[in-house]
Amino acid sequence: MSDLDTLYRELILDHSKHPQHFGLADEEGASATSHQRNPVCGDEITLRARVATDGETIRDVTWEGSGCSISQASASMLSDLMDGVTRDEARTLIEGFREALRSRGQLDLDEDVYGDAAALTGVSKFSARVKCAMLAWVALEDALVRA
Amino acid sequence: MSDLDTLYRELILDHSKHPQHFGLADEEGASATSHQRNPVCGDEITLRARVATDGETIRDVTWEGSGCSISQASASMLSDLMDGVTRDEARTLIEGFREALRSRGQLDLDEDVYGDAAALTGVSKFSARVKCAMLAWVALEDALVRA
Amino acid sequence: MSTANPETAAPRLDAARLRADFPILRVDVNGHPLVYLDSAATSQKPTAVLDAERDFLTHANAAVHRGAHTLAGEATDLFEDARATVAGFVGAAPEQLVWTSGATMGLNLVAYSIGNATLGRAPSRFALQPGDEIVTTAIEHHANLIPWQELAARTGAVLRHIPVRDDGTLDLDAAAALIGERTRIVAFTHVSNVLGIVNPVAALIALAQTHGALTVMDACQSAPHLPLDLPALGVDLAVFSGHKMLGPYGVGGLYGRTDVLEDLPPFLTGGSMITTVSLEAAEYLPPPQRFEAGTQPIGPAIGLAAAVQYLDAVGLEQIHAHEIALADRMGEALREIPGIRLLGDAAGVERVGLWSFDVDGVHAHDAGQYLDSLGIAVRVGHHCAAPLHRRFGMTASVRASAALYNTDDDIERFIDAVRGIRPYFGAGS
Amino acid sequence: MSTANPETAAPRLDAARLRADFPILRVDVNGHPLVYLDSAATSQKPTAVLDAERDFLTHANAAVHRGAHTLAGEATDLFEDARATVAGFVGAAPEQLVWTSGATMGLNLVAYSIGNATLGRAPSRFALQPGDEIVTTAIEHHANLIPWQELAARTGAVLRHIPVRDDGTLDLDAAAALIGERTRIVAFTHVSNVLGIVNPVAALIALAQTHGALTVMDACQSAPHLPLDLPALGVDLAVFSGHKMLGPYGVGGLYGRTDVLEDLPPFLTGGSMITTVSLEAAEYLPPPQRFEAGTQPIGPAIGLAAAVQYLDAVGLEQIHAHEIALADRMGEALREIPGIRLLGDAAGVERVGLWSFDVDGVHAHDAGQYLDSLGIAVRVGHHCAAPLHRRFGMTASVRASAALYNTDDDIERFIDAVRGIRPYFGAGS
Numbered sequence A, B: 001m002s003d004l005d006t007l008y009r010e011l012i013l014d015h016s017k018h019p020q021h022f023g024l025a026d027e028e029g030a031s032a033t034s035h036q037r038n039p040v041c042g043d044e045i046t047l048r049a050r051v052a053t054d055g056e057t058i059r060d061v062t063w064e065g066s067g068c069s070i071s072q073a074s075a076s077m078l079s080d081l082m083d084g085v086t087r088d089e090a091r092t093l094i095e096g097f098r099e100a101l102r103s104r105g106q107l108d109l110d111e112d113v114y115g116d117a118a119a120l121t122g123v124s125k126f127s128a129r130v131k132c133a134m135l136a137w138v139a140l141e142d143a144l145v146r147a
Numbered sequence C, D: 001m002s003t004a005n006p007e008t009a010a011p012r013l014d015a016a017r018l019r020a021d022f023p024i025l026r027v028d029v030n031g032h033p034l035v036y037l038d039s040a041a042t043s044q045k046p047t048a049v050l051d052a053e054r055d056f057l058t059h060a061n062a063a064v065h066r067g068a069h070t071l072a073g074e075a076t077d078l079f080e081d082a083r084a085t086v087a088g089f090v091g092a093a094p095e096q097l098v099w100t101s102g103a104t105m106g107l108n109l110v111a112y113s114i115g116n117a118t119l120g121r122a123p124s125r126f127a128l129q130p131g132d133e134i135v136t137t138a139i140e141h142h143a144n145l146i147p148w149q150e151l152a153a154r155t156g157a158v159l160r161h162i163p164v165r166d167d168g169t170l171d172l173d174a175a176a177a178l179i180g181e182r183t184r185i186v187a188f189t190h191v192s193n194v195l196g197i198v199n200p201v202a203a204l205i206a207l208a209q210t211h212g213a214l215t216v217m218d219a220c221q222s223a224p225h226l227p228l229d230l231p232a233l234g235v236d237l238a239v240f241s242g243h244k245m246l247g248p249y250g251v252g253g254l255y256g257r258t259d260v261l262e263d264l265p266p267f268l269t270g271g272s273m274i275t276t277v278s279l280e281a282a283e284y285l286p287p288p289q290r291f292e293a294g295t296q297p298i299g300p301a302i303g304l305a306a307a308v309q310y311l312d313a314v315g316l317e318q319i320h321a322h323e324i325a326l327a328d329r330m331g332e333a334l335r336e337i338p339g340i341r342l343l344g345d346a347a348g349v350e351r352v353g354l355w356s357f358d359v360d361g362v363h364a365h366d367a368g369q370y371l372d373s374l375g376i377a378v379r380v381g382h383h384c385a386a387p388l389h390r391r392f393g394m395t396a397s398v399r400a401s402a403a404l405y406n407t408d409d410d411i412e413r414f415i416d417a418v419r420g421i422r423p424y425f426g427a428g429s
Ligand SMILES: Cc1ncc(COP(=O)(O)O)c(C=O)c1O
Pocket: C271, C293, C294, C295, C296, D040, D041, D102, D103, D104, D105, D141, D143, D144, D189, D191, D192, D193, D218, D220, D221, D241, D384
């Protein structure tokens, strides 16, 4: 597999063409919205997370925005992954994701833990693209503080 | 003669120890005063030139100030040289002096024209000292504009 | 379609031979020999530049304008020789060239100096009144936009913008209507770093002069590509960056007309720009030293002098002709690739060797990544010109920018690679 | 008399061996091997620094934080690694280090940023009110004096000065009386570039903190000579210059506490420091990028990282001990030469390896010229500290400043030469 193909796995191109959870859900219950932007390219994302009545479980994550296939796929994969996890679990997942992506190819994302998002492992070798992949995750982190 | 000795000729050390025309003359007739300063070392000179009633002939040049032996000797030699020359002659002398000093050792000052001041020829090889030697000459140039 | 330009008559230079002077152009990227088409972001540096700086640092390094010792004298001479060389490169006298750390700094220097004049620190004909107007254009790099926004906000002046037409040319009719009695400053780029079009700067300067407005030109993207004679052009102030013209990082130039520099108050303060200092107040040297506070980028300045000597030795006419030829070939080929939209594809304008474009259905980042996988370095994003991109309905574009060391072969490899972008990402299928 | 210092216990380094790393130290000056004692003006640079920059420029050069291509990625990584290295050198986290073009720029950045806060461009806890006080000292370099004079003049704040005692130490009693409720900023140098005394900065910081004043430290003359841990010291902001610490020209650092940097508005504006830009207004990134407008000095930053790695490899404790030994020997010998008056010859203080002195009957320029004729490079003048010189009744002095590469032999040659100054000029005879 060429380096380029490790970055643009089928799964990533699929998600970017058919983004999941695209379109913001109504603001209801304990939900919060975060807007993030990549200053270099102007890419942006608006992400909304709703927390269940237990105050702990993330109920749904929806988003919209525009950007490169990495940022779009990442938002789509994130939304899939986070449905039903607790705040704490989400924080741990985000931290692990950040660490792997900043590892310059040293750390892999475990497919059992990250699901489709594990396909983003290859991004860590492309440091200029780490921000693209992180955009949605930073948005969720930010939203959860306020949800 | 060592390089240092070409800079510090006897004549220069003599003038710096026994500065001529030191002490400002009273302001009378068409006289003008200029204050110049070397910002690097804080050396300064105040020079006064008086022009004769013909409006053309420089009558006397007096000065005071503090600085290195080059700047002091140069002021002393300048004052000797300029007594009795016309404005035009003075301008030409100053221009020639400036040119020689900036020549980085390429041009010599003619003793027949510059008298004792010709001993300052060696300064042109020491670019950091050119400002020292020029200080009084710039002051005279400035004073003549207003005298 | 060929770009109209009188200089196309100059003989083309031998880029393949010049490449030997640029060691980095021999590296492989992702298994392919590098095709560097990002010179508008930063140029590569010839060995002569690297050697000039290193020679200085290993033989004559010392602080300038401050010491009486031999090394300090040599360093001062080399540093002032460098000033004369770089000033001469743009047609100016040594004392008309202020060293800066780059174009951004040069533009901030001008804006803050005018701000200081306005805030009464130093009475000056450049002081602004609330309601006075600063005119810039809709195509500026952020460096020639935000400093004016901030100056306007600090002084109560009004910022206005010369609009750009759909084809990327500035709307001179609108400019003539905008620039008027209240206009105090007109700031514009010589060549846009996104559109590559050489702007009608003589016309803008004439308009500004009619109303006595100060002209400030961003020459970042022209200095390495066209012959420049700033005094002949009649502009009041102009800036450029060393690193974009084969020189080192950390140095740039601000050219100023003598009378203009003389009437601008200081910006940065500190050592080497003063005549006298007490604990309470300081007095300042004349230009250019007035604007050069603290230790200057001595090594980089000496490197930049070597860079402009290199450019001069090749010949700016030849460089311009060569780059026009490359631009023509790029434009011609890109127009024929399905889904590619060129920005600023105006007919009959003079241009430098750069094109920005959109790839239908593929984000610029992805397009750039694909090109990179084939060893082709281009820039993607808004290129620090976000308002310009918004004006053309986009947030990001792909930009390929050539320099004297790019060959016809580089361009062919680039074009072939662009053809592969949309198929790879399954766009338009 | 020996300088009291706990670090004198560290083993001395082998300066003769280190010299091999500094090619310039092998040049002859006026027929004598160079004795370079002007490191306080600018240091010499080891081959490792020159190589680091050249390697970067010939293998990975590209604009950082902007491109998606491979070189741009490598360049960005190297540039951010350099930030982490230089930040680590002063005990800081990477995001606490802002690149500047040098110390003068760093101090102007702080002063202008506070000015912008005051002028309402960005509401901030650092805004000054008329009558608020800025306290600096009577021994500052012009770079840590004039920016505050200008800030005071622009804002209506009052500038006050901690006096210096006859022996060159700061008058801490006077400082305690000066620093009070109205004090908003206390700016001081860690080590004076004329006196060589390490100031009681912990005490000044404690005083300032009692009154909630912002502390700004000039670390130019300490960074290359002492181990520094700025967060542990508790200072809010500190600056240093690359070229004085074995690094290249054109780069420096501004350290800031995270909460302080966050609350300071931008200074220079332009590319790479924004989140969004419209034609009308811009929004800014968090620190450190907020303060890094335009293309940064990438090569010089990478060179500076190599420089601090070099310093770290030798060991700052060792360097300090070595330089104290040189200073002790210089002080001891100079005190015995007739007609030499040392500035700041206080007993029992920590110092770096520099002495400034007056030669009775011989102007500093002439004394320096004489030393230069013997291959000895010292600095003469007011060393950008005119008020300090006036305080000690002089306009200029001779300064000899040592660094890690100076040997005992250098010092002996220097001392012998100083003995010859007055006889040559016939002073005192
Ligand atoms: C104590 C001190 N502060 C500030 C500066 C200014 O540093 P730079 O000229 O590198 O900006 C210097 C050096 O000249 C210095 O010695």
